[in-house]
Each structure stands twice: as C-alpha cells, then as structure tokens.
Amino acid sequence: MGFPESPGKGLKVGLLGVPLGFGAGQTGSELGVEAMRLSKFRGNLLTGHLAEMGYDIIDYGNVEIKKPVFPEVREENPRHLQEMIISCARIAESLKKVFADGAIPIILGGDHSIAIGTFSAISSHFRDQGEDVGLIWFDAHADINTPETSHSGNIHGMPLATILGAGEPELVNLGGFAPKLKPEYCAHVGARDLDEGERRRVHDFGLRDNFFTMSDIDRRGMLACVEDALAIASKAPGGFAVTFDVDMIDPRFAPGSGTLVRGGTTYREAHLALEVIAEHGGMRSFEIVEVNPMLDQSNITVELACELILSALGKTIL
Amino acid sequence: MREGSVKVVNQLGLHARAAAQVVRVASNFKSRISLLNSARNAEADARSILNMLTLSASAGTALFLKVEGEDENEAYEAILALFASGLGEL
Numbered sequence: 001m002g003f004p005e006s007p008g009k010g011l012k013v014g015l016l017g018v019p020l021g022f023g024a025g026q027t028g029s030e031l032g033v034e035a036m037r038l039s040k041f042r043g044n045l046l047t048g049h050l051a052e053m054g055y056d057i058i059d060y061g062n063v064e065i066k067k068p069v070f071p072e073v074r075e076e077n078p079r080h081l082q083e084m085i086i087s088c089a090r091i092a093e094s095l096k097k098v099f100a101d102g103a104i105p106i107i108l109g110g111d112h113s114i115a116i117g118t119f120s121a122i123s124s125h126f127r128d129q130g131e132d133v134g135l136i137w138f139d140a141h142a143d144i145n146t147p148e149t150s151h152s153g154n155i156h157g158m159p160l161a162t163i164l165g166a167g168e169p170e171l172v173n174l175g176g177f178a179p180k181l182k183p184e185y186c187a188h189v190g191a192r193d194l195d196e197g198e199r200r201r202v203h204d205f206g207l208r209d210n211f212f213t214m215s216d217i218d219r220r221g222m223l224a225c226v227e228d229a230l231a232i233a234s235k236a237p238g239g240f241a242v243t244f245d246v247d248m249i250d251p252r253f254a255p256g257s258g259t260l261v262r263g264g265t266t267y268r269e270a271h272l273a274l275e276v277i278a279e280h281g282g283m284r285s286f287e288i289v290e291v292n293p294m295l296d297q298s299n300i301t302v303e304l305a306c307e308l309i310l311s312a313l314g315k316t317i318l
Numbered sequence: 319m320r321e322g323s324v325k326v327v328n329q330l331g332l333h334a335r336a337a338a339q340v341v342r343v344a345s346n347f348k349s350r351i352s353l354l355n356s357a358r359n360a361e362a363d364a365r366s367i368l369n370m371l372t373l374s375a376s377a378g379t380a381l382f383l384k385v386e387g388e389d390e391n392e393a394y395e396a397i398l399a400l401f402a403s404g405l406g407e408l
Contacts, residue, residue, distance in 0.1 A: 031368055034368055035368055035371060035372055038368065038369065038372045039360075039372040039374075040358055040359060040360045040372070041358075043358075043359060293334070293368060293371045293372075294334040294367075294371075295334070296333070296334075296371065297330065297331065297333060297376075298331045298332075298333075298374045298375065298376040299371055299372055299373070299374035300374070302371075302372065303374065
C-alpha cells in the first residue's frame with residue numbers, strides 16, 4: 001500500500017452547521033457548531049486539517065434555526081414542534097444545495113433532534129434517484145421514543161423512531177413520504193441507556209440484531225460490532241449516512257455533552273469505529289451532535305468531535 | 319498597550335462559569351482585551367465565552383494577556399486580579 005498522502009483528493013466536503021439546541025432538555029448544544037468551527041487542535045482549525053487531507057471544502061454556513069419563544073408553553077409534547085418543523089424544512093433546503101454541488105455533507109450539530117431534518121433530506125435525495133439509503137447511529141441512547149413513551153417530551157429522544165416512521169405525524173411525514181429509513185438498513189452502536197418503551201420498540205421494529213449495545217461491544221469488541229453494523233447499513237443501494245452522538249463515548253473522554261451515561265466506549269474505540277467506516281468508502285454523509293461547550297472541560301469534547309470528523313473522512317495514523 | 323501573563327490557577331481550568339467571570343469583568347471596559355494560549359496558538363476575545371472555551375486552558379496554563387484602548391491600565395489590572403483570585407473559585 002502506498003503512502004496515503006491525501007485521502008480527500010478530488011473529493012468535495014460541504015460543511016453545514018445546524019445550531020439547534022431546543023430539542024434537548026439542557027441548552028448549550030447549539031453552541032457546539034461555533035466551538036467546532038473556532039477550535040484549534042493539533043495546530044490547525046477543522047477546515048485547515050480537511051484541506052491538508054486534500055479535500056475541497058465548501059462552507060455552507062449555518063442553517064437559520066427558528067427559535068422557540070420563551071417562556072415556553074408548558075405541557076407540550078413533543079416540545080417546540082412548530083419550530084422543529086420549520087427548522088427541518090430549512091435544513092432540507094440547505095442539504096439540497098450541498099448534494100447539488102456533489103459534496104459529502106459534514107453536519108455540525110446541534111442536539112440529536114436535527115437528525116430528523118438531516119436524514120429526511122438525505123433520504124429524500126436518494127429517493128429521487130430511486131435508491132434507499134442506510135444509517136449507522138452512534139449513541140448511548142436509542143433515541144427511539146415517541147411522544148407516547150417519552151417522559152420529557154424532548155424531541156432529541158425521538159429522532160430514530162421518527163425516521164423509522166413512528167411518532168409525531170408531522171415529523172414522520174416530512175417531505176411527503178415515510179418511513180425515511182427501512183429497519184433492515186438501520187444499525188445502532190453504543191446503546192446503554194434505554195427507557196422501557198424504547199426497549200419494547202427496538203424489538204417491535206425487529207431491530208434487536210441491528211443494535212450493537214455496550215454489552216455487545218464488551219463481548220465482541222468494537223471492530224466486530226462496527227463491521228456488522230457496516231454490513232447492515234451498506235446493504236442499502238444508495239450507501240449509508242452516519243450520525244454520531246458524542247455521548248456514545250465515555251464521559252471520562254467526552255464530558256461536554258448534556259445526557260452523560262457511564263460505561264461508554266473509549267477514545268480509541270470511537271476513532272476505530274470511524275476509521276473502519278472510512279475504509280469501507282460507502283459513507284454518504286457524516287453528522288456529529290450533542291457537543292455542548294458549556295459543559296465541556298478544557299475543550300476536550302469539542303476537539304475530540306473535530307478529530308472524529310477527520311477519522312470518518314479517512315485520516316489515518318500512518 | 320499593556321501586555322503580560324496570567325495563570326489559570328483554579329482547579330477546573332477555564333470552563334464555562336470561569337470564562338463567564340472574565341466576560342463580566344472585560345465588559346466593564348472599552349479596551350480590546352485578548353487572551354492567547356501560545357502552546358496551542360489560539361487567541362480569544364475576552365468578551366466571548368465561546369472564544370475563551372476554545373483556548374483549552376486547563377489548570378496551570380499560562381495565558382498571554384493583551385489589552386489595548388483608552389482604559390487599558392484599569393482593564394489590565396482588573397483582569398490580572400481576577401485570574402489571581404482563581405476566577406472566583408479559590
């Protein structure tokens with residue numbers, strides 16, 4: 001194998017910020033976008049590193065998010081639904097431009113509710129070409145709640161259910177079709193904190209074997225789990241998208257996130273997972289979410305998030 | 319222009335609450351106040367919390383302080399005193 005001088009040679013990436021944080025219970029993830037853009041790590045900004053890897057970078061700026069009015073109307077479940085619908089439409093519009101330019105979208109979040117908007121847009125793009133697209137979802141949580149099973153009403157606990165076709169009809173049917181994701185093309189890695197209703201739903205969707213929980217990772221190792229996840233998602237004719245919640249990683253390595261759960265993956269396991277995905281070559285878009293600089297310690301989560309983007313795009317140690 | 323060095327002495331480093339203290343003090347002055355973490359070649363406007371969080375300043379980090387403007391002397395002394403006090407966390 002020759003020296004992989006520039007994995008990005010001849011490829012375009014489109015950076016898109018989605019500063020939406022109202023889907024979470026705690027504010028701050030909307031600031032993750034700017035923190036990732038501004039942070040210097042290993043002597044360079046994210047865009048600098050991407051350029052070094054040979055990528056042609058187009059910065060699409062940030063999606064204009066419709067902000068909820070405060071004080072909010074209580075007892076609303078899901079919370080901030082109208083704002084979410086409007087914001088999802090704007091996300092779709094922006095992603096359309098990225099795809100039209102032939103760039104691989106790199107989406108900076110935001111809380112995980114943005115996946116409703118982003119994956120709906122991705123799915124719709126591939127649907128126009130007559131293809132289904134898969135998804136690998138990295139997360140400590142299943143995010144497979146619906147308003148009926150959610151205790152909090154926070155939409156960032158519902159995106160996976162929504163794109164699989166369950167939940168609030170106005171979100172499920174965004175873009176005029178549902179589901180956005182077929183269960184057989186869905187893989188989930190890193191789960192360790194599920195609500196009772198969520199556990200039931202995973203089984204109802206027939207997804208038990210598509211979930212690679214922390215227990216599975218402990219038993220089989222990250223490499224085997226990610227390879228299996230890849231096998232599932234890459235069966236989709238259009239390729240697959242990746243959405244990465246930094247809370248999959250153990251709070252020791254990624255403290256800057258709003259819903260931390262102990263017992264996550266190590267720093268290296270997270271990199272390994274994305275390195276293996278990059279080697280596969282079928283990734284059609286990458287999204288990183290739930291980075292909350294206000295809860296971070298010495299910016300380590302923000303910088304880790306940026307490093308993970310590089311790994312997903314083919315950066316290797318040697 | 320006044321220039322000098324300040325040290326992050328509080329245990330948790332320059333995290334959100336500590337950075338907010340710097341913003342609060344810096345906002346009382348008209349001068350341009352910036353902090354530089356030379357180890358990482360990162361510079362931040364002392365009026366932006368987010369900017370300062372990206373300095374990655376953990377406990378023990380020495381930051382370069384630069385103050386320029388009509389009230390630079392007062393501002394310089396105030397920021398110096400704030401860091402010496404552990405950003406209100408000692």
